[in-house]
Amino acid sequence: MVAEVPAFKHKYTERVIPFTAGDGMALNLINVQGEKPPSKCPVLLVHGAGVRANIFRAPVEVTIVDALIAQGYDVWLENWRASIDFAPNLWTLDQAALYDHPQAVKTVIAETGVSEIKAIIHCQGSTSFTMSAMAGLIPEVTTIVSNAVSLHPVVSKWSLFKLTYLLPLVKVMSQYLNPHWGVQAPTLIAKIITLLVNLTHHECNNAVCKQVSFTYGSGFPALWSHENLNEETHEWLKEEFAAVPLCFFEQITRCINVGNLVSVQGFKELPDDFVQATPKTDARFAFFTGANNLCFLPQSQLNTYEYFSALRQNYHTLHILPDYGHLDVFMGKNAAQDTFPLIIQELEKTNT
Ligand SMILES: [Zn+2]
Structure with missing residues (x-):
């Protein structure tokens, strides 16, 4: 069943603005605005690995995009x-x-004429964006709301086991993993992984949901609680995860x-070890994670909050959200009540 689009969303204007990454790769931004200017x-939303900008627009009644527009923000989704x-x-x-985030930020600045923006960054959008910030490549970003993981990735023992021992085996046959193999397994490795997932995961009948759990964590499911998703979102996510x-x-x-x-990769603009270098950013970070995050453990954001707070006290914040995991922080059917107000509260604060 496809959810009906609420009336206010019909009045959105949406523009796709192409931009070129620093190494020439063609990328884009999606600017979404409401009826009123x-x-x-601007708030830049940065998605995680193997998904797309659309991950912030699950079929729930009110998405984070809706909530930001309702508050008067200019929403920019970065692909x-x-x-x-x-x-x-x-x-x-x-x-x-x-290459990507500095050019995305410059494009938003050029398109809007403002001098400063804010950002909401998730998972590997968050780690890589944190790297840009710490390397001094995005000084225009003043407030950064980071979800799940940023400077200190910490995972469960089972996840580390998979990364250490299963990854090299998969690499013999493929350069990619792809949760969409649950729907269509075109190669031998795709068939083997799908068989393995189906033998070990019995938490639901959605093959992509199960394969996402296998790929990105160690839970059943790993990136959300089924109780936090509506049925449409559980179905929708089948087409939102790929290579x-x-x-x-x-x-x-x-x-x-x-x-x-x-x-x-040894790029001279980036430190080899991000903890060893002094961060070249004045941005205020609001670190978020779900208490039940089974992809990156909540310790990840706790470590980073403590690291940044040691450098500047009473400036950054940490929110560990009870009953939430990894992506249900954005995709959850009740996220509009439970998590978005906290995220928006952090965006509204002035940096002093
Ligand atoms: Zn499921």
């Missing part, structure tokens, strides 16, 4: 190189941090083993 600054709207590519966090390159998993495994983000 925005009265507040960076990890977006499944583009051909699968061997991206790294380094490339996103150096993610193993080279990204290799980088995040290195980061997990070190305990914080490290770069892997």
Whole structure:
């Protein structure tokens, strides 16, 4: 069943603004505005790995995009190189941090004429955007709401086991994992993974939902609680997850083993180890995560909050959301009541 679009959404204007990443890759931004022109600054929303900008627009009554527009914000959704709207590519966090996010921010600034913007960043959009901020590449961003993970990725023992031992086996046959294999498994490795997932996951009948859990965490499911999703969203997500390159998993495994983000490509603009370098940013961070996050454990954001707070006290904030996990913070049927007001409250604060 497809949810009816609420009347106010018909009055949105939506523009796709192409931009070119620093290495020439063609990417885009989606600007969504309500009936009235925005009265507040642009907010850039940055999605995670193997999804797309649309992940912020699940079929729930009120999405984070709706909530921001209702508050007067100018909403910009960034499709960076990890977006499944583009051909699968061997991206790294380094490339996103150096090439994608700085150009996305510059494009929003150029299109709107403002000098400062705010951002809501999720998962690998958050790690890579945090890298851009810490490297001093996005000084125009003054407030950053980060969900799930930023500087310190911490995962469960089972997730680390999979990353350490299963990843090299998969790599013999494929450069990508793809939760959409649950719907269509075109290759031998796709069939093997799908069989493995179907043998070990019995939490629901949605093959993509189960494969997402296998790919990104260690729960049943890993990225949300079924109780937090409406039926339409559980069905919708089948087409919202696709290829993610193993080279990204290799980088995040290195980061997990070190305990914080490290770069892997030797770009001179990025520090080798992000904790060892002084952050070149004055942005205020509001760190969020779900208490039940089974993709990156809540310890991830706690560590980063403590790291940033040691550098500047009483400036950054941390919210650990009870009864929420990883993506239901945005996709949850009750997120408009439970999480969006907190996110918006953080955007509304002035930095002093
Ligand atoms: Zn499910």
